[in-house]
Amino acid sequence: MSMIDQALSANATIARGYDPSRGNPPTPKIAMVTCADPRLSGIEQMLGLAEPDVDMIRNFGTVIDDDAVRSLVLSTHLMGSREIMIINHTDCGMLKFTDSDMESRLRKETGQTPIAPAKFYSFTDAVANTKEQIQKVRSHPWISPDVPVRGFVYDVKTGRLSEVFPDGKPATG
Ligand SMILES: [Zn+2]
Numbered sequence: 001m002s003m004i005d006q007a008l009s010a011n012a013t014i015a016r017g018y019d020p021s022r023g024n025p026p027t028p029k030i031a032m033v034t035c036a037d038p039r040l041s042g043i044e045q046m047l048g049l050a051e052p053d054v055d056m057i058r059n060f061g062t063v064i065d066d067d068a069v070r071s072l073v074l075s076t077h078l079m080g081s082r083e084i085m086i087i088n089h090t091d092c093g094m095l096k097f098t099d100s101d102m103e104s105r106l107r108k109e110t111g112q113t114p115i116a117p118a119k120f121y122s123f124t125d126a127v128a129n130t131k132e133q134i135q136k137v138r139s140h141p142w143i144s145p146d147v148p149v150r151g152f153v154y155d156v157k158t159g160r161l162s163e164v165f166p167d168g169k170p171a172t173g
Contacts, residue, residue, distance in 0.1 A: 026052050026055075026079065027053075027079075028053060028055040028075060028080060028081045029054075029080070029082055030049065030053060030054050030082070030083045030084070030085055031054075031072055031076060031083070031084050032044075032054050032055065032056055032057065032084075032085045032086075032087060033057045033058070033062055033064065033072070033085070033086045033087070033133070034089070034154075035058065035061060035062045035088065035094075036058045036060050037089060037156075039089070040087070043087065055071070057072065057075070060093070060094060060121075061093075061094035061120075061121050061122070061129075062086060062087060062092075062129075062133060063121040063133065064086070069136075069137070069140055069142075069143075072084060072143060073140075076143060076144065076147050077142070081147075083147060083148045083150070084137060084147055084149045085151075086130060086133050086134060086137065087152050087153075088126045088129060088130045088133070088151070088153050088164075089153060089154040089155070090126060090154070090156050090157065091156050092123075094122045095122070095126070097120075097122050102120050102122070130152070130153060131164055131166045133151060134151040134164070134166050138166075150163065151163070151164040151166075152164060
């Protein structure tokens with residue numbers, strides 16, 4: 001049985017104990033961008049945040065790309081999020097390859113050169129990368145200057161966050 005089939009079977013049983021209040025309209029207070037890495041799943045609990053308070057935006061590498069910006073704009077203008085947290089992490093898979101190596105490998109394996117994705121956004125330094133992502137959000141004309149944008153690196157070995165300050169100054173938004 002595939003794992004998806006197992007999950008569907010489990011869902012039929014687990015849903016019997018579902019709390020219907022989880023279906024109430026969400027009222028997020030923070031928009032969070034983090035990595036799709038499974039070690040970041042459930043990070044709200046590590047931060048003492050309730051799930052309904054967080055709009056969770058995840059992708060490979062905690063990248064502020066077109067789609068992450070789309071979600072951040074909607075979260076802050078439509079859903080009511082008032083702060084933005086960007087959480088990179090140690091030991092990210094995006095540190096372990098380069099875009100050009102990955103492109104070469106895929107071209108070789110498939111014999112194809114598609115138009116997208118234009119970039120994989122691999123990086124070599126989680127702190128420097130986080131600064132870049134903060135700057136991308138902070139400079140966006142549709143993200144209000146009233147919304148604090150703060151970045152962090154999550155240590156997967158300790159569960160602790162370290163704040164990253166662009167330009168070495170406290171990022172108070
Ligand atoms: Zn990662």
